[in-house]
Amino acid sequence: MxxxxxxxxxxxxxxxxxxxxxxxxxxxTEDGTVDVMASFYPLEFIAEQVGGDRVDVRSVTPPGAEPHDVELSPAQVARIDGADLMLYLSGFQPAVDDAVAQTSPGHVVDAASDTTLLAADEHHEDETAEEHQEHDHGELDPHFWLDPSRMPAVVDDVATALSEIDPEGADTYAANAAALNQRFEDLDAAYAAGLQQCGSRTFVTSHDAFGYLADRYDLDQVGISGIDPDAEPSPARLAEVKDIVRDEGVSTIFFESLVSPKVAQTLAADLGIDAAVLDPLEGVTEPDADYFSVAEANLDALRMALSCS
Ligand SMILES: [Zn+2]
Known part of the structure; x- marks a missing residue:
C-alpha cells in the first residue's frame, strides 16, 4: 500500500x-499534506481556508461540542504531539493548554499572541468571592474571534507557520490568506455600517461571549452567566438583568446553539419579550454553515433586536 x-x-x-x-x-503527512490540529472551530476554519488542499485539519473540539471545558483523550494528545502545526488559544481551554505543555508538535501558533486580549468584564456586583473564583478564573476574555477585525493577524501567523512547514506552498498560503483577510475586512465593514444607526445599543446574551464585538461596534453587552457558559446565574443576577431589560427597553434575550437555552428562554418569557439565537461561533452545528454565514446571521439578529436602520 x-x-x-x-x-x-x-x-x-x-x-x-x-x-x-x-x-x-x-x-x-503520509500523503504529503500538512497535518494541522486546531483547538476549536474559528481556528480550524482559518487553518482550512489558508491551507486549502495542502493541509489536513482536525479540531480537538468535536463538532457541536462546547469548547470551553473540552477534555482530551490520550489519542488526541498523541495527535497534537505528532502534528506539524498545533493552533490554539492559550487561556481558553485548560485541557488544551495542558496538552500543548506536555507535547512537542512541529510548530505551535498561539492565537493569543496575535491579538491583544481584553480583560474579562468586571465580575457582577452582587456575587460572592466564591462565585467570582468559580467563573472568573481567567483574567482575560478569550472570545476575540467575534471581532472580525482581529482575525487577519491570526490568519497571517498561520500562513507564515504553514509556509515554514511547507515552503513549496508559500505562494498558495499567501494568496489564500489575502483572500480570507479581505472577507474579514468586508465583514467588519458590514458590521460597522449595519450597527451604526440603532434604536438601542444594549443586548442581553446567555454568556459573556460578545465583549469584543460590543467593544468594536460600540454596543453594550449584558451577559446573564459570565464568561463561562456553564456557570449558573444567581437569582440576584437574574433580577439585575430584568431591571436592565426594563430600563433599557431591551426587546430580545439572546441564547446560543451549543448550551441549553433554558435560562434565557425562561427569562424572556417572564419579561414577555423575544428570545433569539446569537451564535458565539465556538462551534458550528449546521452542515452548510461556516464562520461567515454565522457571523452574517448574527448581524441580522442584532440589527433586528436593536432596531437598526
Ligand atoms: Zn464562550
Missing amino acids: YNARRLALLAPLAALPLLVSGCTSDSG
Whole structure:
C-alpha cells in the first residue's frame, strides 16, 4: 500500500487529483499534506481556508461540542504531539493548554499572541468571592474571534507557520490568506455600517461571549452567566438583568446553539419579550454553515433586536 502510493507519486501529474481525492488516510503527512490540529472551530476554519488542499485539519473540539471545558483523550494528545502545526488559544481551554505543555508538535501558533486580549468584564456586583473564583478564573476574555477585525493577524501567523512547514506552498498560503483577510475586512465593514444607526445599543446574551464585538461596534453587552457558559446565574443576577431589560427597553434575550437555552428562554418569557439565537461561533452545528454565514446571521439578529436602520 505504502509502496504503491510512493509509485503513484512518481506518476504523471494527471494522476494526482485521483490520488488526493481517494486518500482517506488519517495520518496526515503520509500523503504529503500538512497535518494541522486546531483547538476549536474559528481556528480550524482559518487553518482550512489558508491551507486549502495542502493541509489536513482536525479540531480537538468535536463538532457541536462546547469548547470551553473540552477534555482530551490520550489519542488526541498523541495527535497534537505528532502534528506539524498545533493552533490554539492559550487561556481558553485548560485541557488544551495542558496538552500543548506536555507535547512537542512541529510548530505551535498561539492565537493569543496575535491579538491583544481584553480583560474579562468586571465580575457582577452582587456575587460572592466564591462565585467570582468559580467563573472568573481567567483574567482575560478569550472570545476575540467575534471581532472580525482581529482575525487577519491570526490568519497571517498561520500562513507564515504553514509556509515554514511547507515552503513549496508559500505562494498558495499567501494568496489564500489575502483572500480570507479581505472577507474579514468586508465583514467588519458590514458590521460597522449595519450597527451604526440603532434604536438601542444594549443586548442581553446567555454568556459573556460578545465583549469584543460590543467593544468594536460600540454596543453594550449584558451577559446573564459570565464568561463561562456553564456557570449558573444567581437569582440576584437574574433580577439585575430584568431591571436592565426594563430600563433599557431591551426587546430580545439572546441564547446560543451549543448550551441549553433554558435560562434565557425562561427569562424572556417572564419579561414577555423575544428570545433569539446569537451564535458565539465556538462551534458550528449546521452542515452548510461556516464562520461567515454565522457571523452574517448574527448581524441580522442584532440589527433586528436593536432596531437598526
Ligand atoms: Zn464562550
